[in-house]
Amino acid sequence: MHLALGVLYVTVLALSTGTLRGGSVSYEQVAExxxxxxxxxGMVAAIRAARAPALLPRLRQAWRAVTVSLAVLILSPLLVAGLRAAGIVAADDVTHVAFVAALLVALQRFPLAATNSRERWKAALDAGTVLTGGMVLLWYVSFGPYVDAHGLSLAVVVAAGFYPIVDLALLFVVARAMLRGSDPSATRPLRLLAAGTLVLFAGDGVHGYLHGHGQISMHSPWQFVCWITTDALLAAAAAEQCRAISAGRREARGDLGASRHLPLAAVAMAHALMLTAALQEENLYPWGGLAIGATVLSALVLWRQMLVQRESDERALTDGLTGLANRSRFRATSYRNLARNARAGRWSAVLVIDMNGFKEVNDTLGHKSGDLVLVEFAEVLKQCVPAPGLPCRMGGDEFSVVLTDLDYPEQAYDVAGRIAAAMGPVAIDNKLIPLAASIGVAVSAPGELTHDEIVHRADLAMYRAKALGPQTRWAIWQESLEPQPAAAA
Known part of the structure; x- marks a missing residue:
């Protein structure tokens, strides 16, 4: 479906370009x-998503609102004709705002990731920063020029602020959703919807620019490109939700990725516009120098904030003692690995490792020596696990490894054998302490297992290895390791 939508999108852009060069049909007709x-x-896919019992009720409500938005889009030619017949001059604006309003409701209904009050406030404040950047942009390109040309009055504010108010509300909701993260069942569809709304914001910015410069009767080709791109992304989002329903699995919430930089981008854009306005005045005193100084100060503060944020992120995902990834990063990486390899047709594997005799080390030599043993074992894992594999400490003396992009299962067995071969005595406080561990290996064919299933199998294999003795052993999951149901009496 995504490939078909992509081909259709490219075809439409090519046809639009052809009409701009003198075709017999106007690009407006092609675009509409x-x-x-x-x-x-998009509406067909959205209706299917809205009726899927596997989705959360709130998510089904969101797709109903998307259906309404797309229905307005489909019926807009008829609605515009009817409104104009009734004497409503701004019929295009009415249908467009109805489309955006339904989309706004849909984005508000999307279930967001569960988090605490502090994280919700952080997401809201970051979204407020993005909103302020959007306000600065719209003031510079559309609202400000219109007010400057027509004077400041209630009628002018209503006429010039109609689009911006709706668009800014949409921008805030999108930014909040992207910065907070969504429920795993809607992560990828929401990203596509967010991308579509940001492109829509750009298209409405073009509309505002034309309005502010007295060209409201004109339609820019770039405006139609933005609107067509938005519609294609909305259809892709609905199709992606249907694909996720067919897959029958919920993907893990990934990291925020580029969305975490939205507030920084908003601040940078605001300062760029301020510098542009100062340069257009051709007078560095007083606003030019102040604008340059404010920009440099903000850049330094934002740079430091990015370094602090990166350090905080690393600390949240790293085990403080060994430097390995922690349980949270293990889970998130495993989810992404399984989903990516399912699409790419590659094998995945998880190793669950439990150290043997670690309790005796703590009891006889103390926790400090025990910590040193854990650090030494972490070094063994770092040396034996090839990139892009991820060694992790789950807590205590429990470790795990995520192996990705495997061409065949034997590659996972080779890693387990390499770890076992590297085990040996280590010197702790002038004493030789043997390192030993039980290693369980489970592999998944493309799309075969979920995260919980592959970890469960690796756990069973690890217990099988531990039952073989105190020396380092590794075992592969087999069907016979699963608990058998009790026989009926």
């Missing part, structure tokens, strides 16, 4: 027809 086609495709 394409918007209806994308709307029909």
């Amino acid at each position: 027809g394409a918007r209806v086609v994308f709307g029909v495709i």
Whole structure:
């Protein structure tokens, strides 16, 4: 479905370019027809998602609102004709705002990731920063020029602020969702929806620019490109939700990725506009120098904030004693690994490792020596696990390894054998302490297992290895290791 949408999108852009070069049909007709086609495709997928019992009730409500938004898009030619017949001059604006309002409701209904009050406030404040950046942009390109040309009055504010208010509300909701993260069942669809709304914001910015410069009767080709791109992304989001339903699995919440930089981008954009305005005045005193100084100060503060944020992120995902990844990063990496390898047709593997005799080390030599043993074992894992594999400490003397992009299962067995071969005595406080561990290996064919299933199998294999004796052993999951149901009496 995504490939078909991509081909259709490229075809529409090519046709639009051809009409701009003198075709017999105007690019507006091509663009409006394409918007209806994308709307029909998206609405069919959105209806299917809204009726899927496997989705959360709140998520089904969100897709109902998306369905309404796309229905407005499909019927917009008829609605515009009817409104104009009724004497409403701004019929295009009415249908567009109805489309955006339904989309705003949909984004508000999307279930976000569960988090604490502090994290919710952080996401809201970051979204507020993005919102302020959007306000600065719209003031510079559309609202400000219109007010400057027509004077400041209630009528002018209403006329010029109609689009910006709706768009800014949409921008805030999108930013909050992207910065906080979504429920695992809607991560990828929400990202596509967010991308579509950001492109829509850009298209409305073009509309505002034309409005602010007295060209409201004109439609820019870039405006139609933005709107067509938005419609294609909405259809892709609905199709992606249907794909996730068919897959029958929920993906883990990934990291925020590029979305975490949205507040920084908003601040940088605001300062860039301020510098541009100062340079256009051709007078560095007083606003030019102040703008340059404020920009440099903000850049230094943001740079330091990025370093602090990176350090905080690393600390949250790293075991403080060994430097290995912690349980949270193990789980997130395993989820992403399984989902990516399912799409790429590659094998995945998880190793669950439990150290043997570690309690005796703590009891006889003390916890400090025990910590040194854990550090030495972590070094063994770092040396034996090839990139992009991820060694992790789960807590205590329990470790795990995520292996990704495997061409065949034997590659996972080779890693387990390499770890076992590297085990040996280590010198702790002038005493030789043997390192020994039980290693369980479980592999998944592309799309075969979920995270919980592969970890469960690796656990069973580890217990099998531990039952073989105190020396270092490794075992592979087999069907016979699963607990057998009790026979009926």
